[in-house]
Structures are given as C-alpha cells and as structure tokens.
Amino acid sequence: MHQQGILKTDDLITRFFRLCTEMCVEISYRAQAEQQHNPAANPTMIRAKCYHNLDAFVRLIALLVKHSGEAANTVTKINLLNKVLGIVVGVLLQDHDVRQSEFQQLPYHRIFIMLLLELNAPEHVLETINFQTLTAFCNTFHILRPTKAPGFVYAWLELISHRIFIARMLAHTPQQKGWPMYAQLLIDLFKYLAPFLRNVELAKPMQILYKGTLRVLLVLLHDFPEFLCDYHYGFCDVIPPNCIQLRNLILSAFPRNMRLPDPFTPNLKKDLDSYLKTRSPVTFLSDLRSNLQVSNEPGNRYNIQLINALVLYVGTQAIAHIHNKGSTPSMSTITHSAHMDIFQNLAVDLDTEGRYLFLNAIANQLRYPNSHTHYFSCTMLYLFAEANTEAIQEQITRVLLERLIVNRPHPWGLLITFIELIKNPAFKFWNHEFVHCAPEIEKLFQSVAQCCMGQKQAQQVMEGTGAS
Incomplete structure (x- = not known):
C-alpha cells in the first residue's frame, strides 16, 4: 500500500478508509437482506459472512496503526487511529440519518469491538500507546452517545460495558486517568434514559436498555466501588428522582474520596459563604427559594443540580465547623447554626416538589459509614423532630421508605437512619397519623420495619411506642 502511494497524502488515506468502511457496511446490509428474503438461510452463517469481511478490514487497520511511523513514534500511530475512528463515525452517522429505522448496528459494532480487542492485545508496541488508544x-x-445516535444504543451499551474496556478504563493507575472519561460515558447513558424513566411505563426496548444499565452498574458496584463513590454526585445529578433502584445501586458503593462540585452562580456562592460565616445578609434565607426555582412548570420547577450542590456544600461546611470546635456531628452539635438555619428554612419554605428534591439531596448522602453519612443522618432526623407540620414528617418518611421498598442493595446510612427513626421513642414515629391512615400503609411500615430490624425487635418497637 505504501508502494502504491495509497497512504501518501491525508486526502488519499481518508478516501481509502471511507470507501473500505462503506464497502464493508454495504456487504453486511446485503447479507442481512438475503436472510430476510430467504427465511431458511442460516443466521449464524450470514453473520459469519459479515464478520469475515469486517474482521479483515479491522486487521488491516490494526496492522497499519502498529506499523505506521517509527516504532517509538506514538503520535503518528494515534493520529492514524483517530482518523480511522473519525471516518467510521462519519459513515455511521450518515447511514443512521439516511436509513433511520432500517439502520443496522451490526457492522459498526463489529468494527469497533474487534479494533478495541486488536489494539489492546499484549504487545509492546501497543502497550506504549495504550492510554491514548483508550x-x-x-x-x-x-460522539456516538445515544442522544446523538439512538439507533446505535444497544451496540453502544455493549461496547462501553465490554469487560476489557471497563477493566482498562478503570484500572488503578496512579491518577486514575480513565475514570473521568468513563464517568462521562455513563452520564451520556443516564441523560438518554432520563426522559423515558420519568414515565413509569417503559416500552419494551427501553426496558431492555434499562436492565442492561442495571447490570453494568452491578458489575461496577462489585468490581470498582471506588469509582462509583467518586462519581456518585455527578450520576445522581442526571438520574431522575423517581429512579430509586438505579440511585440505590450507586449510593450503596463504599470507600473513600468525595469530590465537591460547584454549580453555584458567583453571587449565590458569595451570599451563601457570607451567611454561613455571619448569618447575614438577613434576606439570604427568604431569597433562597427563588434562587433555586427556574420555572413555574410542575415537575420542572427547580434546578436539581443546584439543590444537590447546596445541600452537599452546606453539610460539608457544617462538618468542618463542628470539627473545628473539637466536636463530632450529633443531634446536639448540629443545632443552632447558620447551616441548620438554611436546612430548616428549606424544609419549611419550599413547596411539596421542592421539599421532595431537597430531602432527596440529603438522602443521597446517606451512604457508607463516614462523617458525611453521620452528619446528614442526624440532619434528617433533626428535621423530622423539629418539623412544624406533619406534612414535612410524612415527606421525610416517604423519601426514606421509597428507597427501602425496592430490591437490595440499600445504602448502609439509609438503613441506619430509618431504624433510628422508627426505633427511638423520642421521634414518636408510630403515633403519627400518616402511619395508620390505611391498613395497607400500616402493613407496609410494619413489613419494612421487620426487614430492617428483624421481626421480634420490630414488634417490640411498634408495641412499645403505641403502635397498633
């Protein structure tokens, strides 16, 4: 190919790879059309026929990438790889737009997966460019995220969840350089799913995609819990509030670091910091609801990212403030502070939708045992104890309960908070009207209490605090 001058100029390289991609894709479409016209044709043989051409093309790409430029010249190799990937993407997107519902994922999926495997083989020349390849x-x-190419979504999910891709991306390198890139791909997936998940009734194709997403998260929870820990915040920002199980999976991960985001506008950040230090300006609390509200449309009134950020930031500052005084978070040390002023004001001042989002932001921090979980657990219980209406107490109960009635796993901090709420006589939980408003509701509370505490202890608690 070098001798024939096929790779002499940029334009010739582009033309060659574009024509090769289009030819391989066309052969694949023809083979699949043959199967439709001849139902007796063996689908395995048809697929093997498609793969034969696609795999040969991939092998050629891999050889050219490996042997382009000098052995040590990684830039040339990566430039060629980027060019080829860009050409395949261009062909895919054009095909996706033109064929629409007739679009076939198979040829593109095969090219990407085989190229990924070829370029992650244990060869020295590939190891030197491994991170740039990933x-x-x-x-x-x-670029091919589901919102951009929805017809490619199943193949896309298979690609990003392939065991070699996940293992390489989330390997424990010193800086964990692949983590933010992989987190972005999951965010791409959650953003695509979000509008469908807001409607409780999922069509069959979306059910399949949702189940696939749960499986990917279960793999991450089992093999890379630190990754979910580090990026739980960004994920919870884009997952709709009604997706309890999805969120529980992410929040059940435990170890170490917490990265603090900052979506505040400069003015709000300045006023917030000022209020936390001096409890002024006095108008800060009364203006807070309007700062969090973005529209009057029910279901979309509030800036969820801003509520999540506000809760986490205020809580983090409160923990630091308590530690500076030589104490640890408890029901007595979290009170009478600017931080609790803000939380109590939000609990009282927000409407039902806003309060639900605010309480969810607190519940998102009830994770593995650490100072954040302990502080936010105390905060949730304090807001319950000090609530000026039963409506607030009912909503706190709802936020905790709806996360416990879905399948396991349940975050540790969530269980601890709910057990304390129903077990500690100080909260008079079993005396509240909403616990006994209907027989089926009462049974639900009793069964959750038994799951959390065991049947005997739950029975003692319910009887000892005046439950029927």
Whole structure:
C-alpha cells in the first residue's frame, strides 16, 4: 500500500478508509437482506459472512496503526487511529440519518469491538500507546452517545460495558486517568434514559436498555466501588428522582474520596459563604427559594443540580465547623447554626416538589459509614423532630421508605437512619397519623420495619411506642 502511494497524502488515506468502511457496511446490509428474503438461510452463517469481511478490514487497520511511523513514534500511530475512528463515525452517522429505522448496528459494532480487542492485545508496541488508544475510543463513544445516535444504543451499551474496556478504563493507575472519561460515558447513558424513566411505563426496548444499565452498574458496584463513590454526585445529578433502584445501586458503593462540585452562580456562592460565616445578609434565607426555582412548570420547577450542590456544600461546611470546635456531628452539635438555619428554612419554605428534591439531596448522602453519612443522618432526623407540620414528617418518611421498598442493595446510612427513626421513642414515629391512615400503609411500615430490624425487635418497637 505504501508502494502504491495509497497512504501518501491525508486526502488519499481518508478516501481509502471511507470507501473500505462503506464497502464493508454495504456487504453486511446485503447479507442481512438475503436472510430476510430467504427465511431458511442460516443466521449464524450470514453473520459469519459479515464478520469475515469486517474482521479483515479491522486487521488491516490494526496492522497499519502498529506499523505506521517509527516504532517509538506514538503520535503518528494515534493520529492514524483517530482518523480511522473519525471516518467510521462519519459513515455511521450518515447511514443512521439516511436509513433511520432500517439502520443496522451490526457492522459498526463489529468494527469497533474487534479494533478495541486488536489494539489492546499484549504487545509492546501497543502497550506504549495504550492510554491514548483508550482515550481515542472514549472520544468516539462520546460522539456516538445515544442522544446523538439512538439507533446505535444497544451496540453502544455493549461496547462501553465490554469487560476489557471497563477493566482498562478503570484500572488503578496512579491518577486514575480513565475514570473521568468513563464517568462521562455513563452520564451520556443516564441523560438518554432520563426522559423515558420519568414515565413509569417503559416500552419494551427501553426496558431492555434499562436492565442492561442495571447490570453494568452491578458489575461496577462489585468490581470498582471506588469509582462509583467518586462519581456518585455527578450520576445522581442526571438520574431522575423517581429512579430509586438505579440511585440505590450507586449510593450503596463504599470507600473513600468525595469530590465537591460547584454549580453555584458567583453571587449565590458569595451570599451563601457570607451567611454561613455571619448569618447575614438577613434576606439570604427568604431569597433562597427563588434562587433555586427556574420555572413555574410542575415537575420542572427547580434546578436539581443546584439543590444537590447546596445541600452537599452546606453539610460539608457544617462538618468542618463542628470539627473545628473539637466536636463530632450529633443531634446536639448540629443545632443552632447558620447551616441548620438554611436546612430548616428549606424544609419549611419550599413547596411539596421542592421539599421532595431537597430531602432527596440529603438522602443521597446517606451512604457508607463516614462523617458525611453521620452528619446528614442526624440532619434528617433533626428535621423530622423539629418539623412544624406533619406534612414535612410524612415527606421525610416517604423519601426514606421509597428507597427501602425496592430490591437490595440499600445504602448502609439509609438503613441506619430509618431504624433510628422508627426505633427511638423520642421521634414518636408510630403515633403519627400518616402511619395508620390505611391498613395497607400500616402493613407496609410494619413489613419494612421487620426487614430492617428483624421481626421480634420490630414488634417490640411498634408495641412499645403505641403502635397498633
């Protein structure tokens, strides 16, 4: 190919790979059409026929990438890989737009997966460009995110959840360089799913995609819990509030670091910091609801990202403030502070929709045992104890309960908070009207209490605090 001058100029390289991609894709479409016209045709043989051409093309790409430029010249190799990936993406997107519902994922999926495997083989020449190779694939998958190419979504999910891709992206390198890139791909997935998940009734194709997403998260929870811990915040920002199980899976992960986001506007940040230090300006609390509200449309009134950020930031500052005084978070040390002023004001001042989002933001921090979980658990219980209406107490109960009635796993902090609420006589939980408003509701509370505490202890608690 070098001798024939096929790779002499940029334009010739582009033309060659574009024509090759289009030819391989066309052969694949023809083979699949043959199967439709001849139902007796063996689908395995048809697929093997498609793969034969696609795999040969991938092998050629891999050889050219490995042997382009000098052995040590990683830039040339990566430039060629980026060019080829860009060409395949271009062909895919054009095909996706033109064929629409007739679009076939198979040829593109095969090209990407085989190329990923070829370029992650244990060869010295590939090891030197490993991270740049993964970066190139990540950028490619981000460009092909489901909102951009919904017809490619199943193949896309298979690609980003392939065991070799996950293992390489989330390997424990010193800086964990692949983590933010992989987190972005999951955010791409959650953003696509979000509008469908807001409607409780999922169509069959979406049910399949949702189940696939749960499986990917279960793999991450089992093999890379630190990754879910580090990025739980960004994920919870884009997952709709009604997706309890999805959120529980992420929040059940435990170890170490917490990264603090900052979506505040400069003015709000300045006023917030000022209020936390001096409890002024006095108008800060009364203006807070309007700062969080973005529209009058029910279901979309509030800036959820801003509520999540506000709760986490205020809580983090409160923990630091308590530690500076030589104490640890408890029901007595969290009170009478600017931080609790803000939380109590939000609990009282927000409407039902806003309060639900605010309480969810607190519940998102009830995770593995650490100072954040302990502080926010105390805060949730304090807001319950000090609530000026039963409506607030009922909503706090709802936020905790709806996260416990879905399948396991349940975050540790969530269980601890709910057990304390129903067990500690100080909260008079079993005396509240909403616990006994209907027989089926009462049974639900009793069964959750038994799951959390065991049947005997739950029975003692319910009887000892005046429950029927």
